[in-house]
Amino acid sequence: xxxxxxxxxxxxxxxxxxxxxxxxxxxxxxxxxxxxxxxxxxxxxxxxxxxxxxxxxxxxxxxxxxxxxxxxxxxxxxxxxxxxxxxxxxxxxxxxxxxxxxxxxxxxxxxxxxxxxxxxxxxxxxxxxxxxxxxxxxxxxxxxxxxxxxxxxxxxxxxxxxxxxxxxxxxxxxxxxxxxxxxxxxxxxxxxxxxxxxxxxxxxxxxxxxxxxxxxxxxxxxxxxxxxxxxxxxxxxxxxxxxxxxxxxxxxxxxxxxxxxxxxxxxxxxxxxxxxxxxxxxxxxxxxxxxxxxxxxxxxxxxxxxxxxxxxxxxxxxxxxxxxxxxxx
Amino acid sequence: xxxxxxxxxxxxxxxxxxxxxxxxxxxxxxxxxxxxxxxxxxxxxxxxxxxxxxxxxxxxxxxxxxxxxxxxxxxxxxxxxxxxxxxxxxxxxxxxxxxxxxxxxxxxxxxxxxxxxxxxxxxxxxxxxxxxxxxxxxxxxxxxxxxxxxxxxxxxxxxxxxxxxxxxxxxxxxxxxxxxxxxxxxxxxxxxxxxxxxxxxxxxxxxxxxxxxxxxxxxxxxxxxxxxxxxxxxxxxxxxxxxxxxxxxxxxxxxxxxxxxxxxxxxxxxxxxxxxxxxxx
Numbered sequence: 141x142x143x144x145x146x147x148x149x150x151x152x153x154x155x156x157x158x159x160x161x162x163x164x165x166x167x168x169x170x171x172x173x174x175x176x177x178x179x180x181x182x183x184x185x186x187x188x189x190x191x192x193x194x195x196x197x198x199x200x201x202x203x204x205x206x207x208x209x210x211x212x213x214x215x216x217x218x219x220x221x222x223x224x225x226x227x228x229x230x231x232x233x234x235x236x237x238x239x240x241x242x243x244x245x246x247x248x249x250x251x252x253x254x255x256x257x258x259x260x261x262x263x264x265x266x267x268x269x270x271x272x273x274x275x276x277x278x279x280x281x282x283x284x285x286x287x288x289x290x291x292x293x294x295x296x297x298x299x300x301x302x303x304x305x306x307x308x309x310x311x312x313x314x315x316x317x318x319x320x321x322x323x324x325x326x327x328x329x330x331x332x333x334x335x336x337x338x339x340x341x342x343x344x345x346x347x348x349x350x351x352x353x354x355x356x357x358x359x360x361x362x363x364x365x366x367x368x369x370x371x372x373x374x375x376x377x378x379x380x381x382x383x384x385x386x387x388x389x390x391x392x393x394x395x396x397x398x399x400x401x402x403x404x405x406x407x408x409x410x411x412x413x414x415x416x417x418x419x420x421x422x423x424x425x426x427x428x429x430x431x432x433x434x435x436x437x438x439x440x441x442x443x444x445x446x447x448x449x450x451x452x453x454x455x456x457x458x459x460x461x462x463x464x465x466x467x468x469x
Numbered sequence: 470x471x472x473x474x475x476x477x478x479x480x481x482x483x484x485x486x487x488x489x490x491x492x493x494x495x496x497x498x499x500x501x502x503x504x505x506x507x508x509x510x511x512x513x514x515x516x517x518x519x520x521x522x523x524x525x526x527x528x529x530x531x532x533x534x535x536x537x538x539x540x541x542x543x544x545x546x547x548x549x550x551x552x553x554x555x556x557x558x559x560x561x562x563x564x565x566x567x568x569x570x571x572x573x574x575x576x577x578x579x580x581x582x583x584x585x586x587x588x589x590x591x592x593x594x595x596x597x598x599x600x601x602x603x604x605x606x607x608x609x610x611x612x613x614x615x616x617x618x619x620x621x622x623x624x625x626x627x628x629x630x631x632x633x634x635x636x637x638x639x640x641x642x643x644x645x646x647x648x649x650x651x652x653x654x655x656x657x658x659x660x661x662x663x664x665x666x667x668x669x670x671x672x673x674x675x676x677x678x679x680x681x682x683x684x685x686x687x688x689x690x691x692x693x694x695x696x697x698x699x700x701x702x703x704x705x706x707x708x709x710x711x712x713x714x715x716x717x718x719x720x721x722x723x724x725x726x727x728x729x730x731x732x733x734x735x736x737x738x739x740x741x742x743x744x745x746x747x748x749x750x
Contacts, residue, residue: 187568188580191561191628198599198621199587205598260491267487278488280736282495287732289682291700292721295707296498299505299714307501310519341498344491346743353744395588402591405684409704423591430597431689443594450589 209440216434229441238417246421249336250401254393256340261347262389268348269355286345294409297338301325301410328418331411335419338406347392354388355381390461397457398450422446506530506718513715530715531723540720542695543702550612550698551680554619558627558676559669561620566631567657571640584625592622596686603690614690615698619680627672630742634668635661671742674735678728699724 213225233239268279285293300307303323312318324330358381366376382389404424407413413420413428420428422442430439505513507530508523534540569577599618600609608614638661646656662669687701697705703720706713732739 181574184568184572184574184577187564187572191565191624192580194561195583195587195621195624198617199595202595202598202602203590205601206594209598263487264491267484267491270484272484272488276736278492279740280733282491283736283740284499284729284732285495287678287728288725289684289700289728291682291684291704292502292724295703295717295721296502298707299718300498300501302714304516305514305519305714307519341494344494349740349743353740398589402589402593404593408685409707423593426591427593427685430593436597436601439597440594443591443597446591447589447594450591454589 206440206443209436210444211441212437214435214437214440216436225437229437230445232438233441233445238420241417242420242422242425245332245417245419246401246423249332249339249421250397252336253339253343253400254397256336257343257347257396258389258393260340260344262351264344264348265351265355268352283345283349285342286349288342290342290403290405291409293338293342294406297334297341297406298325298410301334325411326415328415331415332419335407335410338410339400342406343396343400346396350388350392351385354385358384394454394457397453401450402446502718502721506715506722508715510713510715530713530719533713534716534719534723538702538706538716538720539694540699540702540723543697543699544723546612546696547681547698547700550615550619551677553616554623554680555673555677557616557620558623559673561624562627562631562672563662563669565624565628566635567661569628569632570635581629584629587621587625592685596689600689609690610692610696612696615680615683615687618686618690619676619683622683622686623676623679627675630675631668631672634665634672634742638664667738668742670735671738674731674739675742677731681724681728 210229211224211226212222213228214222264282268275272278301309301324303309303321303326306324308324309318309321313321322330324334362380362384363376366380371379401421402423404421404427407419407421407424408427411419413424417425423446426439426442426446429442430436504521504523507526507528508520509525509527509529512520512524569581596618603609603614608617642660642664643656646660647653651660682700683698684700684704687698688704691697691701694702694705699720703717703724706717706720
């Protein structure tokens with residue numbers, strides 16, 4: 141069944157390409173001899189067909205599958221016993237011992253990371269907003285972490301915060317801030333803090349890039365007018381600068397919150413959720429559940445809950461910020 | 470007047486400090502990783518004294534990485550998957566982006582909403598059912614599985630970005646070509662795409678980096694070491710009892726080099742693409 145769908149899709153994609161290109165090449169003479177206006181109407185769909193087909197097939201179809209799996213007893217370890225079990229997965233999920241801890245972790249992880257990235261990214265963008273020597277090279281260096289893989293960033297931090305050989309302990313000891321080495325990754329609280337630290341480090345460039353672009357689109361004469369009117373720097377910041385970049389800030393925070401919430405490779409690399417789930421978030425827990433116990437039903441139920449949370453978050457966020465143009469992301 | 474000059478001087482000084490701070494924040498961890506990769510193992514695990522510059526500079530870690538851990542095949546796998554993902558995504562985004570930029574049609578808003586939704590869904594929620602589907606198709610443990618996943622994961626954002634690159638090119642350019650008797654395809658290839666070249670490269674870089682840096686799907690879809698990509702292969706080195714930090718750091722440095730170089734050269738276009746793709750005014 142699956143193979144059939146896949147091959148049909150491949151054939152459809154091939155046909156779509158064929159039609160697009162033959163139609164283009166032959167100009168008015170269409171492959172299907174449809175009228176000229178019909179053909180013009182079909183044109184955008186032909187351009188988008190490959191993209192949509194691929195996404196529906198490899199994104200939409202699996203997504204529907206996982207919604208179904210959420211209501212099934214679906215364990216990969218016993219493939220013969222797959223059946224619908226109603227809300228049992230959800231009930232099991234809520235009775236997991238650490239679930240409230242994991243929810244609290246996710247919340248702290250997302251809120252602190254987003255706030256940290258936003259404040260630091262905004263500071264960097266404001267500092268970058270004036271011309272200075274070697275600005276091009278400076279930007280290339282300071283934005284570099286954007287291109288880094290979470291995986292390598294995770295390695296870097298895991299090594300720096302290593303309890304025995306790590307450089308962070310050494311520096312803190314030399315500065316007399318701590319008196320003995322701290323097992324950062326083995327201590328509840330600290331392990332999550334290290335993950336958050338790494339996440340902030342990783343995300344500053346993205347915020348800075350977005351806010352810098354918004355800052356540079358503010359017309360200069362607005363500032364000139366404010367100087368003439370004798371506007372103070374604080375008032376200028378809130379009434380002009382922030383007012384202009386607000387839409388960008390809203391969209392960036394919205395997108396980043398979702399992205400940070402969903403991404404967990406840093407957690408997998410740095411702490412693997414430890415010690416004892418103290419740095420586990422919902423998506424990383426879902427990953428662990430799915431591919432250590434192979435309980436796909438439970439994992440999908442968790443995924444469905446995640447999606448519902450995100451939808452609620454987006455709706456509420458857009459309502460509160462009174463922003464209605466997020467469709468153009 | 471004098472007061473004003475002092476204020477400006479102080480402002481510039483503060484700005485310089487801030488810029489220096491961020492430069493250090495970025496460079497210090499990178500420095501530490503590079504330095505560690507050139508230390509001997511004895512120096513790395515010396516708990517008595519941590520050295521801030523290697524006492525003996527050695528390339529031993531890099532040699533081991535390639536000799537003992539077959540880093541060459543990891544690099545090859547990563548390159549094959551990332552380049553093919555980049556090419557495929559770029560091609561499909563050109564088609565999709567052009568359709569979105571130059572036409573208004575029924576269902577366009579729904580389509581854009583669908584693209585937005587794909588960006589919000591936790592990747593793992595799609596990976597789990599895809600694992601089942603790929604297993605049925607016999608695609609588990611093939612590079613094709615990674616290729617398919619990376620294409621769909623990067624396509625929506627890249628298509629939207631490509632669309633805004635198209636929108637910046639005046640339609641009159643194409644119209645002039647039609648008047649001269651140019652067909653749609655010919656004008657797209659010979660006139661529009663050359664103007665768009667920076668945008669096309671930026672989209673390729675997005676997709677390439679997206680595929681190159683990905684870890685989770687790699688650990689799930691691939692299970693034999695000969696098909697490991699760089700992140701998956703290096704992750705397997707952490708799990709062992711005796712973590713060879715020098716070798717791991719050397720692997721990290723090699724993993725960062727391609728994307729860092731790409732980014733350094735394409736920074737302007739990538740930044741342009743990021744901002745135009747994410748926020749439309």
